[in-house]
Amino acid sequence: MDTVKVGLLGFGTVGTGVVRNLQINRELLQQRLHRDLVLTRIATRDVNRDRGVELEPGVLTSDIDEVIANPEIDIVIELIGGDEPAKSYILKAIANGKHIVTANKALMAVHGQEIIAAADQQGVSVMFEAAVAGGIPIISAIKENLCSNKFSSVLGILNGTCNFILTKMSQEGSDFAPVLQEAQDLGYAEADPTFDIEGVDTAHKIALLAALCFGTSVDFDKIYTEGISKVSAIDIQFAEQMGYTVKLLAIGKNHDDQIEVRVHPTMIPKTYQLAQINGVFNAVRLIGDFAGPTLLYGSGAGMDATASAVMGDVMAVSRDLTTGGKPRVPILGYNADAIRNLPIMEMGEVVSHYYLRFTTADQTSVLAKISGCLGNHDISIQSMLQPEVREINSVSIVIMTHEAKEADINAALAEIEQLDVVLQPTCLIRVENAPL
């Protein structure tokens, strides 16, 4: 049987999963590919660590060039992560004619254009299914199975750490800090959880999904990114009373001349399927003009789920190799000359419903003053809640607005916060409640 030779850069958790998949499912992979996938070299800084998998002698090396400059190797799997040196290694491997499979969302979201241009020039593939939502085959769904659709939106719960924390806060009424600690104790959250909880990891992933769905470059720095560290138990409880759940939602919408790409805590109706995605699971909802709404759900992280995505890409590239080696599907699913440079809509232009919680003095006319400021900026109130339980000298007033432009909301809030009866900064959560 012919072989396809694979090299691995980085030998951490996902790399170990890849080795396990190649070993445990070797026969299945052969049956599906009619080739033998051979892991020829693994480059790692730590060649002595026991990862619980057995390797042929000579496979492990600390010399990167034994992978990226090895004439035998067809496919390089990059699992180092981060910016440099991963980027330089990938570019060097591409220059050497290697096909690339990577799980590196940060690299692809920020430097994807440069990497894709280099790969297109060389006529090699860059596959990154594992970069978004772990084991969920969302990228191949967009690029292949749903490729006859024009997508109007893509919504995602793309960070398991945040979804675990928000689910716990919602189910147990707990505050953010102790639940983050629990997530860290359980190994779901990193020792430094900043990228996850501040939404950066989610922003990397929606940058890639928006590019794939809408056929455009996406300027990562222009993505509005707000994490969950300021979400409080009280807002989750009010959301619950109003029929909503709070999720860290990644939002991509196509307006043809521009796109919306944003990440922030979002209230969604409890009746949305996305509202049922709990714990560390991920989900993505696409709306295509022919397929309609499609929801993909599954494990967003972890050794085996992420290895499954990596190996799916390795199999796809290997199949291309068996039929001549040219990539069958363009890297972003569009021909390179069809990729646009659509701008990302400024946040002030975004139209949404808004949940606003004011902390005010318990006096006459407070509500009239607040609603007056909202009215001054054409913001219409959809519903209101003023719970009886209150702090000694203050009261919470919760207002859900009809659709409003964010710039108008900001102008109204600036006025409201000047009122002497308003005691604290307003808490704002955007609401996504378009009918399904």
Ligand code: HSE
């Ligand atoms: N840290 C991510 C999460 C997984 O919590 O979902 C890798 O992207």
